Amino acid sequence: MPGKIIAIGRNYVSHGGDIELPKVPEPFFKTPSSVVGPNDPIVIPREAIEEGVLVEEEAELTLVIGKQCRRATQENALDFVLGVTCGNDVSARNWQRGDLSWWRAKSSDTFSPIGPYIVTGLDPDNLLLTGRINGEVIQQSGTDDLAHNCRRIIEFVSSVLTLEPGDVIMTGTPGEPGEIKRGDVVEVELEGVGVLSNPVIAEE
Structure with a gap:
C-alpha cells in the first residue's frame, strides 16, 4: 500500500480543452485506502447512486517512487523512480464540482485502481496510454502530450x-474520460x- 498517492490535475494538453493549462503542476492527494488492484471491483458508493452522481474513469500513467526524494532536479528526477504502472483516477464529478474539497470525489473506497505490474527501464514521457470501457477505446494519447512531463512533476512535488x-x-x-x-x-x-x-x- 503506498504511503502517499499524489495525482496531477489538468496535465494533458488534450484534456485542457479551451481552459488555460496550469503554469505549474497542480497536485492533489488521494487516500491509500482508495487503492485496489487488478480485477478488483470499482464500487460506486450508495450515495452516488441515490444522488445520480456521474462517475468517470481516468486512465493515467502512474509513477512508483523507489528512493527517498527531496528536491530532485529535472536532470536526476527519474533516478528516484522504481518504475511505471497503470492507474485509474476514478472520479465522482458532481461531488468534485459541488464539494469544497475533492476528498470523496477522488478518494472513495476503490477509486484508485493500480497495476498490474511495475515495469522498470521505460521512458515515461514516451508511452501510449489507452482507456477503455467494455472494450471501446474512450481515451488514447501518448504521454508526450503531458503539459508537465514526469521529470518536472517530480521536481515540483x-x-x-x-x-x-x-x-x-x-x-x-488525456482527452475526455468516460x-x-x-x-x-x-x-x-x-x-x-x-x-x-x-x-x-x-x-449494496
Missing part, C-alpha cells in the same frame, strides 16, 4: 514534500506495462 519509496504519482488523464456504471469493465493499458482491468459494481 519534491520541492514541497519528501517522496518516500512506494509513494505513487498519477500524472494526469462514464462508468454497474456492469461495466474498465481497462487502462500502458505501452510496455500491460492492462489494468476492473469490473464496476454498485454498493
Whole structure:
C-alpha cells in the first residue's frame, strides 16, 4: 500500500480543452485506502447512486517512487523512480464540482485502481496510454502530450514534500474520460506495462 498517492490535475494538453493549462503542476492527494488492484471491483458508493452522481474513469500513467526524494532536479528526477504502472483516477464529478474539497470525489473506497505490474527501464514521457470501457477505446494519447512531463512533476512535488519509496504519482488523464456504471469493465493499458482491468459494481 503506498504511503502517499499524489495525482496531477489538468496535465494533458488534450484534456485542457479551451481552459488555460496550469503554469505549474497542480497536485492533489488521494487516500491509500482508495487503492485496489487488478480485477478488483470499482464500487460506486450508495450515495452516488441515490444522488445520480456521474462517475468517470481516468486512465493515467502512474509513477512508483523507489528512493527517498527531496528536491530532485529535472536532470536526476527519474533516478528516484522504481518504475511505471497503470492507474485509474476514478472520479465522482458532481461531488468534485459541488464539494469544497475533492476528498470523496477522488478518494472513495476503490477509486484508485493500480497495476498490474511495475515495469522498470521505460521512458515515461514516451508511452501510449489507452482507456477503455467494455472494450471501446474512450481515451488514447501518448504521454508526450503531458503539459508537465514526469521529470518536472517530480521536481515540483519534491520541492514541497519528501517522496518516500512506494509513494505513487498519477500524472494526469488525456482527452475526455468516460462514464462508468454497474456492469461495466474498465481497462487502462500502458505501452510496455500491460492492462489494468476492473469490473464496476454498485454498493449494496
